Amino acid sequence: MSETIKTIPGALRCWSASWPEYAPTDVTPAELLPAALAQQVPGWAEAAATPTDVTDWPERQARALISFQVDEHGWPMHPQGRTGRAGRNLGLWGENQAADPIVVAGYGQERRVLLITRSDIEQEAIPGGMVDAHLGETAPAALVRELQEETGVDLRDHTPVILGRDVVDDWRASDHAWVSSTSALYQLPTTVTAIGADDALDANWYEFGSIEQLTAEIEAAGRTLYAAHIPLLTRALDHLAHN
Structure with a gap:
């Protein structure tokens, strides 16, 4: 992630900064794409194809080590701001x-x-x-x-x-x-x-x-x-x- 974050201008890192043309690169591996998850969910990952499919965001926020917010669509927001990467390459959203x-x-x-x-x-x-x-x-x-x-x-x-x-x-x-x-x-x-x-x-x-x-x-x-x-x-x- 370090290399990608360095390409994000400091003034635009914060989620509150307007950046209409922001277009992060999707880093989701093949096994976590929606079509693949519909067939088989890896043992190390949750089944939710997008954050919209997650139903317990208040609970996840409450038990988080580092507090985070969700956006107007109910998607979790990286607590340190924009990363230049979209999608999910980890077991859980958030x-x-x-x-x-x-x-x-x-x-x-x-x-x-x-x-x-x-x-x-x-x-x-x-x-x-x-x-x-x-x-x-x-x-x-x-x-x-x-x-x-x-x-x-x-x-x-x-x-x-x-x-x-x-x-x-x-x-x-x-x-x-x-x-x-x-x-x-x-x-x-x-x-x-x-x-x-x-x-x-x-x-x-x-x-x-x-x-x-x-x-x-x-x-x-x-x-x-x-x-x-x-x-x-x-x-x-x-x-x-x-x-």
């Missing part, structure tokens, strides 16, 4: 809640952070994923589940520090479907064995003294740090520096 566990081991010069190689974009990122809200899952439960599924690390007996709840600059987001994440910090005395699984191609521990150090090590390994997670990792570093 907010899709995610959980991002930031696992840090060691202290000082020995501090490391656990990252995975995402299978969808093949970049180094925080292990995590979507909250299964339709199954009644909570963000704390999703933090533990996603971490174990993607790295094999089981931290169900650890209590994390919730660092924040934010709209994430996810590459799949659009004007009417986006990701809001609960990020949490887990601190361990030493590293533990981690193996990439599920949606992760790999899992590795990286030096975590600063974002610059982390980026340099990742690039030295011929890989790229997922830009959307840099603010979350920066917040974790700030917390560690002051606690």
Whole structure:
């Protein structure tokens, strides 16, 4: 999403700004188009072909991590404004809640952070994923589940520090479907064995003294740090520096 958002003039980003010629690009994948949904609904997605088919917008607004509005047609509006993208490339219309566990081991010069190689974009990122809200899952439960599924690390007996709840600059987001994440910090005395699984191609521990150090090590390994997670990792570093 970052590349597309940069094409939106700052003065026109806000929904209240008049822009009659605004024509966002539809990013809906084939399996979420109306004709495909009429035949089969993917297990990870809701059946609604458009936001008009969603009947519980007041409830979704009430439980949202980040408040959002709906327009005059009853369609949800990205809380940060226009994105340059239309349609839906996520499971739900409106907010899709995610959980991002930031696992840090060691202290000082020995501090490391656990990252995975995402299978969808093949970049180094925080292990995590979507909250299964339709199954009644909570963000704390999703933090533990996603971490174990993607790295094999089981931290169900650890209590994390919730660092924040934010709209994430996810590459799949659009004007009417986006990701809001609960990020949490887990601190361990030493590293533990981690193996990439599920949606992760790999899992590795990286030096975590600063974002610059982390980026340099990742690039030295011929890989790229997922830009959307840099603010979350920066917040974790700030917390560690002051606690």
